[in-house]
Amino acid sequence: MKPVSLFGQGIRSISDIITRQRRLNCFYSVRPDGDRSGVVIIGSPGSFIWVTLPDFPVNAYRVVNNLLYVQAGLSFFSVTASGTITLLGSLTEQSVITTITDNGFDITIVNSFNGYVYNIASTVFSKITDVNFPSGCGTICYLGERYISPVPNSRQYRISTQFDGTTWTPQIFATKEDYSDNIIAVDSFLGVLILWGPFSIEFWQNAGTSPNPFQKIVGATQTWGLAAIRSRSVLGQTIAFLGQNPDGGIQVMRLAGLSVTRISTEDIENEIHSFSVYSDAVGMTYTVNGHSFYQITFPTANRTFVFDSMTSVWHEGQTGLSVQASHYGRIGAIFNSNNYFSDSSTGNIYQFDINSYTDNGTQIKREIATKHVRNAGNEIDISELFLDMEVGVGNAGESNPMVGLQVSRDGGKTFGPQKIVPLGKIGEWYTRVIFRRLGTGRDFVFLITMSDPVKFVIASGSAVVESEDA
DSSP states (O other): OEEEEOOOSOOSOSOTTTOOOEEESEEEEEOTTOSSOSEEEEEOOEEEEEEEOSSOOEEEEEEETTEEEEEETTEEEEEOTTOOEEEEEEOSSOOSSEEEEEOSSEEEEEESSOEEEEETTTOOEEEOOOTTSOTTOOOOEEETTEEEEEOTTSSEEEEEETTEEEEEEEEEEEEOOSSSSOOOEEEEETTEEEEEOSSOEEEEEEOOOSSOOEEEOTTOOBSOEESOGGGOEEETTEEEEEEEOTTSOEEEEEEETTEEEEOOOHHHHHHHHTOSOOTTOEEEEEEETTEEEEEEEETTTTEEEEEETTTOOEEEOOSBSOSSOOOSOOEEEEETTEEEEEOSSSSEEEEEETTOOEETTEEBOEEEEOOOBOBTTBOEEEEEEEEEEOOOOOOSSOSSOEEEEEEESBTTSOOOOOEEEEOOSTTOTTOOEEEEOOOEESBBEEEEEEOSSSOOEEEEEEEEEEETTO
16 A cells, blocks of 8 residues: 655646646645655635726836726726726727837827827827828837837838937937848837847847947847737746747747747647637736736637746636636736736736635636656556645635545546545534545546635645555
């Protein structure tokens, strides 16, 4: 008789023989002192509505001078920390690709059609009418006292006059040099201008030259491309994004300084390559319990994957009880030390909260499919599966929470009926989560599920295996 470990880092993808693992709406936390366990599993945060804007959907956020600025539908709003909403201006068109940036005095909004400037002091909101502005640029950044935007369908970018997003002169421009792919997005990050192409990334710096103050950083160009414009999101001192490698493969990457590193796994990449569309991917970041997460959603494929930068372990995100679906979060913002996000179909701004156990009232399904439990192909008997969970967590929303278990004896191809055991009513701290007499087979996979709105923590789990070789 011997206990075996259950949890790993794989995600079901290429073949169930390789792994059938799944972590849905839960993440790993490494405990350095190994008090109860070296690694614990914690339920991902729920959410609730913070404010509801009178226009939708939300397309972009920007925090300036203790206000959250939001472009939603045909409107431009400010929101205070207490949730007061003020309409600041109106756009003439809607666009999915929208960017907001600022210089501390003016806030500039661009989309796939036009550009707009809001002057904070005068509260004047106006469309950019300068014929030299690259209308339809979709992205914009501010660096070296100037705004920078790409000229659509070209390798060229244009630069505004100093401090002024309304005036753009034809003499101040530059061209992406090293590769022939067009500029599809621009960013300024840590003092560097980033020119994103579908097949390359070029870096420029402020050299103080005239009329264009920026010069290319020689030898820094990367032969990685941007596969989804809206996948870019700041993750700590890096930018995470969906990239295309020089061989054409689609991978999730992280740009640190001038270097690009891969953060996706073979399992994640195989799933992405199975999608009919991946260019619509949307990325956002948020932080919970010191873990900084990059969440990337594929709307057409209806899937969400989440990367934990602390452990480098991926899990899946989902809203609702479907067999497989995406999380409803799309665009995120960090404001007033809180993590906010919006969905794709309402004016709601939600707040992530580790102590909320629903997605604004919708049940959250926590699901863990374990590693294969086997003994070199020999027949084994599982007499007991024990989950060392936080118990006695019943609450007003669910007084008698339950944990479910399904057993597969064919390596994860099919699962039997669900067995249910209690997680403990309020204060029932001596509850033990044990499943017994799980049968005989040669290759077991266990599917652990909970959807009750209560705290979800697993300190460890093990199966007691009996076999002739035990």
